[in-house]
């Protein structure tokens with residue numbers, strides 16, 4: 001059946017999802033985070049409110065996603081490879097022209113730049129409470145080109161949903177998208193430990209759920225309390241172990257640097273211990289980046305929190321790699337990390353420590369140089385070039401088209417590293 005332009009509508013996709021789900025089809029079963037108190041987390045702090053979505057609403061999104069998919073196939077984009085993305089803006093305009101005012105009602109809310117907190121505009125563009133046409137088209141196309149096999153159901157803690165609801169939703173999704181073989185969610189360990197029974201977690205698994213991504217961040221009770229994570233180390237372990245016993249795969253995020261200079265060692269040691277007790281399938285490293293206007297940023301300004309420097313954060317990672325006593329994968333797939341430490345423990349422990357020690361053995365000046373160059377590479381990788389303000393800041397130190405860092409005074413180098421880090425997508 002031919003898909004008419006006027007029948008296409010955008011739907012709500014999950015702006016925030018794990019990197020392994022970048023090419024996943026996503027649906028929002030809830031919006032945002034009901035906890036929303038973690039002091040380091042900028043995700044839902046700026047206006048977004050938590051809500052649960054009804055099955056009818058989610059079903060409508062599933063229907064819209066299938067219409068978009070049929071349309072993309074009809075337009076031949078399925079065979080066009082990655083060049084197909086360049087055709088989407090024109091197609092979106094044709095859809096808008098055909099739909100007229102009906103679609104305009106669902107167009108993104110325009111926010112004047114001056115209404116956005118300074119420095120957060122780039123981050124906040126990931127959060128949309130209203131569906132956008134280009135984003136929906138991009139999303140379905142990326143899923144198709146990425147193999148059409150995985151689906152992520154957001155937002156921040158889908159374990160708070162009843163297993164029956166999740167099961168019914170997964171069935172609704174599988175029907176129009178039969179190629180899907182993996183369904184994953186974000187979850188809070190607290191929910192798994194305190195709200196869900198083992199039988200309910202098993203029911204999630206039977207319903208078709210494969211994996212839960214948990215934000216553990218730290219294994220130190222002191223750090224967890226300070227950043228208002230709302231969970232203890234024992235609850236982390238209980239929730240994650242219970243989840244695995246129910247047959248679900250479990251991945252955890254940890255945040256080197258979250259204990260600041262004060263609790264750096266305790267944070268690393270206790271986190272290694274919690275990971276050992278959980279024994280997750282993988283551990284993703286996300287080094288702390290203090291976002292502007294978060295409660296942690298305010299604590300920093302008041303002097304209640306002192307950041308660990310980059311070498312200290314790397315030493316934390318070293319301690320974790322050294323002390324985690326279980327089989328698990330360490331993954332560094334975030335621009336927040338200075339070093340790309342990847343490997344399977346215990347097999348690759350020595351190789352990862354060798355890599356870390358290579359950095360730690362550098363002189364203070366060479367550490368800064370390493371950081372400046374690698375942060376700059378990450379920035380160019382993310383944005384395809386230098387932004388105007390960065391080009392201006394680096395201008396005096398450029399020579400023959402490249403960076404000539406020899407003459408950069410140390411405080412200026414620190415300032416440049418901070419500037420670049422503040423603009424990297426984590």
Ligand code: SF4
Pocket residue numbers: 033034035036037038041042043044156188215229
């Ligand atoms: S639970 Fe997750 S999404 Fe919610 S505030 Fe904490 S880190 Fe952010």
